Amino acid sequence: MRKKxxxxxxxxxxxxxxxxxEPIASHTTLGVGGPADWMVFPRSAEELRGVLRLxxxxxxxxxxxxxxxxxxxxxxxxxxxxxxxxxxxxxxxxAGDRTIEAMAGETxxxxxxxxxxxxLSGLEFTVTIPGTxxxxxxxxxxxxxxxxxxxxxxxxxxxxxxxERTIERGTIRAAYRRIDLPEEAVVVRARFRLEPQARDRxxxxxxxxxxxxxxTQPLGEAxxxxxxxxPSPAEPAGRLIDQAGLKGLRFGGASISVLHANxxxxxxxxxxxxxxxxxxxxxRRVRETHGAVLEPEVRIVGEE
Ligand SMILES: Cc1cc2nc3c(=O)[nH]c(=O)nc-3n(C[C@H](O)[C@H](O)[C@H](O)COP(=O)(O)OP(=O)(O)OC[C@H]3O[C@@H](n4cnc5c(N)ncnc54)[C@H](O)[C@@H]3O)c2cc1C
Numbered sequence: 001m002r003k004k005x006x007x008x009x010x011x012x013x014x015x016x017x018x019x020x021x022e023p024i025a026s027h028t029t030l031g032v033g034g035p036a037d038w039m040v041f042p043r044s045a046e047e048l049r050g051v052l053r054l055x056x057x058x059x060x061x062x063x064x065x066x067x068x069x070x071x072x073x074x075x076x077x078x079x080x081x082x083x084x085x086x087x088x089x090x091x092x093x094x095a096g097d098r099t100i101e102a103m104a105g106e107t108x109x110x111x112x113x114x115x116x117x118x119x120l121s122g123l124e125f126t127v128t129i130p131g132t133x134x135x136x137x138x139x140x141x142x143x144x145x146x147x148x149x150x151x152x153x154x155x156x157x158x159x160x161x162x163x164e165r166t167i168e169r170g171t172i173r174a175a176y177r178r179i180d181l182p183e184e185a186v187v188v189r190a191r192f193r194l195e196p197q198a199r200d201r202x203x204x205x206x207x208x209x210x211x212x213x214x215x216t217q218p219l220g221e222a223x224x225x226x227x228x229x230x231p232s233p234a235e236p237a238g239r240l241i242d243q244a245g246l247k248g249l250r251f252g253g254a255s256i257s258v259l260h261a262n263x264x265x266x267x268x269x270x271x272x273x274x275x276x277x278x279x280x281x282x283x284r285r286v287r288e289t290h291g292a293v294l295e296p297e298v299r300i301v302g303e304e
Contacts, residue, residue, distance in 0.1 A: 033073025066135030076303030104134030
């Protein structure tokens with residue numbers, strides 16, 4: 001199918017705008033990377049299903065984006081359609097005395113707000129983490145010893161054949177920063193089981209977590225959060241990078257944060273090339289000094 005035809009068909013499926021040659025950088029927290037051929041903003045599961053079907057039938061590559069807070073997009077951008085879900089496929093409701101159901105594009109911030117208002121405990125660890133429910137499921141977002149996998153009661157996905165499938169709690173397979181989903185599955189919504197708790201206890205935990213993160217992480221700067229997975233709980237990547245003397249190391253506009261060595265921050269002028277060169281240099285130097293192999297936690301996507 002020709003480019004114009006794809007654009008026309010996308011326009012029939014989604015009510016929102018369809019952006020051609022849209023810079024993906026501005027839809028990510030790190031702020032690097034080239035344009036997507038198109039970016040679409042589906043507002044319902046129905047629209048999302050329609051877009052996925054059209055792209056699959058015509059072999060058009062797709063990139064699903066939530067808050068863009070765990071990705072490094074290469075400078076060549078993405079040849080295909082970027083499906084942007086954050087704040088579009090959104091909405092969250094209390095679905096029982098201790099359950100919240102949220103759409104994939106709902107932000108973690110608004111999910112936490114809803115749980116606090118309902119005096120439901122469990123999501124306090126997410127305070128100040130950008131990103132969405134869908135991205136949080138895929139990455140098994142976690143902090144302070146908790147993660148999404150502890151709370152998920154069900155995940156609803158659209159699978160490769162375009163069908164909606166529910167993965168119930170008993171069959172969810174999770175690991176550190178990972179939840180196993182069927183291949184090519186796109187998360188549509190998720191259900192969380194939380195614990196009723198006195199509101200002031202919840203507020204206290206949120207406040208404590210926020211204070212800790214503001215003190216230890218460069219939250220005011222453009223970043224993608226922690227760049228590397230921790231090789232083990234006893235060996236946090238940040239400590240290894242710090243001990244290798246790499247805080248402040250700079251490639252172009254990208255540097256290792258002086259506050260937290262597992263963060264790469266963008267001073268506003270970085271390219272993906274700077275970030276990726278810095279990632280490789282850090283891996284090389286940590287291997288040399290500690291013999292440890294660092295694996296990226298962030299997803300590196302797009303074309304050179
Ligand atoms: C300042 C800062 C602090 C952070 N702190 C933490 C932390 O403490 N703990 C932690 O775990 N992470 C942290 N992160 C990383 C990030 O916020 C989380 O991993 C978050 O859950 C990613 O969600 P997202 O919506 O931004 O995902 P995105 O970055 O948009 O996407 C991540 C991956 O998931 C895929 N994806 C997104 N949505 C869907 C969907 N609906 N269906 C299928 N695939 C999808 C994307 O294709 C991509 O591969 C931090 C990031 C920043 C910038």
